[in-house]
Amino acid sequence: MSAEVVIGAWVAVGLSLCMYSFLYKDNPFFKFGEHVFVGVSVGYLLTITYYQVMTNKLYIPMTQQGKRWLLVPAFLGLLLLARFIPSIAWLSRISFAFLLGISSGLAIPRQISSFILKQVEGTLKPLVTVGDGGVAWMTWAGLNALLVLIGVVSVLFYFFFSLEHTGTVRRIARVGIYFLMVSFGAAFGYTVMARMSLLIGRFDELMLYASASYGYATPVLLVAMIVGLWWWERGQERKT
Amino acid sequence: MLFWKRTFPLLLTLLLGITFTAQYYVPHPASESLLTEVSVWGQIISGFAILLGVGSLIRSHYVKIKRREAGWGYSGVMFLSMLIMLGAGFWSGGKTEGTSFGWLYSYVFVALQGTMFSLLAFFVASAAYRAFRARTPEATVLLVAAILVMWGRVPLGEHLISGIGSVTEWIMNVPNTAAQRGILIGVSLGGIATSIKIIFGIERSYLGKD
Numbered sequence: 001m002s003a004e005v006v007i008g009a010w011v012a013v014g015l016s017l018c019m020y021s022f023l024y025k026d027n028p029f030f031k032f033g034e035h036v037f038v039g040v041s042v043g044y045l046l047t048i049t050y051y052q053v054m055t056n057k058l059y060i061p062m063t064q065q066g067k068r069w070l071l072v073p074a075f076l077g078l079l080l081l082a083r084f085i086p087s088i089a090w091l092s093r094i095s096f097a098f099l100l101g102i103s104s105g106l107a108i109p110r111q112i113s114s115f116i117l118k119q120v121e122g123t124l125k126p127l128v129t130v131g132d133g134g135v136a137w138m139t140w141a142g143l144n145a146l147l148v149l150i151g152v153v154s155v156l157f158y159f160f161f162s163l164e165h166t167g168t169v170r171r172i173a174r175v176g177i178y179f180l181m182v183s184f185g186a187a188f189g190y191t192v193m194a195r196m197s198l199l200i201g202r203f204d205e206l207m208l209y210a211s212a213s214y215g216y217a218t219p220v221l222l223v224a225m226i227v228g229l230w231w232w233e234r235g236q237e238r239k240t
Numbered sequence: 241m242l243f244w245k246r247t248f249p250l251l252l253t254l255l256l257g258i259t260f261t262a263q264y265y266v267p268h269p270a271s272e273s274l275l276t277e278v279s280v281w282g283q284i285i286s287g288f289a290i291l292l293g294v295g296s297l298i299r300s301h302y303v304k305i306k307r308r309e310a311g312w313g314y315s316g317v318m319f320l321s322m323l324i325m326l327g328a329g330f331w332s333g334g335k336t337e338g339t340s341f342g343w344l345y346s347y348v349f350v351a352l353q354g355t356m357f358s359l360l361a362f363f364v365a366s367a368a369y370r371a372f373r374a375r376t377p378e379a380t381v382l383l384v385a386a387i388l389v390m391w392g393r394v395p396l397g398e399h400l401i402s403g404i405g406s407v408t409e410w411i412m413n414v415p416n417t418a419a420q421r422g423i424l425i426g427v428s429l430g431g432i433a434t435s436i437k438i439i440f441g442i443e444r445s446y447l448g449k450d
Contacts, residue, residue: 008347015348019355023362031314037352039318042294043325044349047341051334053287057280073281077288084295089448090245096446097249098256099285102278104435105260111435113264115428119421144414151418152425159426176422181378183419185385186411192368192386193393195361202358205351 001213009214010221016202017218017225027232029225123152151179250441257439325349385411 018033058074061067076098082091125145129136136142157169158176165173210218260278263271301315325344332339368386373379391397392408437443 004343008343012347012351015352016355019352019359022359031311032317033352033355035314035318036321036348037356038297039321039323040325040344040349040352042297042318043322043329044345045290046294046322046326047329047334049287049290050329053283055334058284058287070280070284073284074288076281077285080285080288080292081295083292093245093249093447094252095285095288097252099282100438100446101253101256102260102282104253104438105257105263106275107435108261108432109264111428111431115424115431119425123418123421144410147414148418148421151415152421155419155422156425159422176419177378178381179415179419179422181381182385182411182415183423185382186389186416188368188382189386189389189393192361192364193390195358195364198354198358199361202354205354 006214006217009209010217013206013209013217013221016206017221021225021229024229027229029228029232119152123149125149150175155179246447249447250444254439254441257435261439321348385415 015033015036018029019037021027021033022030058070062070076095079091079095082088125141125148127138127142127146129139129142154172154176156176158173158180163169206218208214210216260275263275298319301318303309304315305312305319325341325348328340328344332341334341336342336345388404388411389408391401392404392406397404434443438446
């Protein structure tokens, strides 16, 4: 095992345990890990932006491909930074207007096409099918199509506030609520499973780094963390 | 001056908004290349927008250190980690394979990110306990749907109750799809309305005050 992998394992275990220490309570180890995470994320984001955007999309096309017009978006980007100087902060409005104008313009036809027409197309499926065996009434697929149609219409009724939710409208909207609850429950179940999967992944790694080839990183640092928390707790008690 | 401060941004939004709405309906190579070029422009401007966000973060932590506010040492930790990552990134030329930047990415960034999000598993469990006390019929439906989805997604679930996977699949494909479609159509209608308001200058909060 190379030294950089073993050191990496110790660093990863140490930082992971710092984050897990929050399960006990908010403490300096967690705050340390949290701030390292913010700093490293910002550093990573800046590096990637510099190489993938500023170099590959701006500098190289301008200097090597003669795309001098890219000075315009660069200038608009610089205008955004005018926000830091109150006296000329209004200049950033031009860049925001540019971005919002384009994104709003692009959004309208694409939303209509992808999110409305396509969804309506997917919802309106035939309930009765005609095949080689004749007319098939209410197949399992047809029943599901009908359920989807009822669900979409009732959910839209729930979100439609131009009509007062009384009488029939209220009853249809109530059906929509049940469809929404099933969807929220499914989304919640999915989220829980995704987090659990991450947790298993982290524990798996912590167990791997507990082996002799990694210098027993996990048990050693776990004991150090417990002692550290106990020491910190004692200090807190003395203060109060 | 008022023209440049207020009228010009509104005119620019109107002009670009109408142009790029129309662009979708013009299937000409020139129209396609305009879209490609503008998406690159958007990426460049967004790159500067990141600097805007990072600048705000740096300023707030700098003020914390300058005023020696509570926990200012952690702001120092934030600066140090950012500088180390930036230094390694530039030293490695932005490459991750076999470099110090890659090492920091794998053993610091990924480890912290994975742990931070996995930590939510514990809080999700406690939130579930509070939310899932089936006090109303709606909460009961949510509870049942969540349990069935979780159950059907693990091998043990299928082992204990045969066919639970198909039930989960049905929940995801039928009632869940119906609700998601309803939400998506509603959100899209809202998005279109907001876009129209922005293009025609009815929604102008992005201009700020003054």
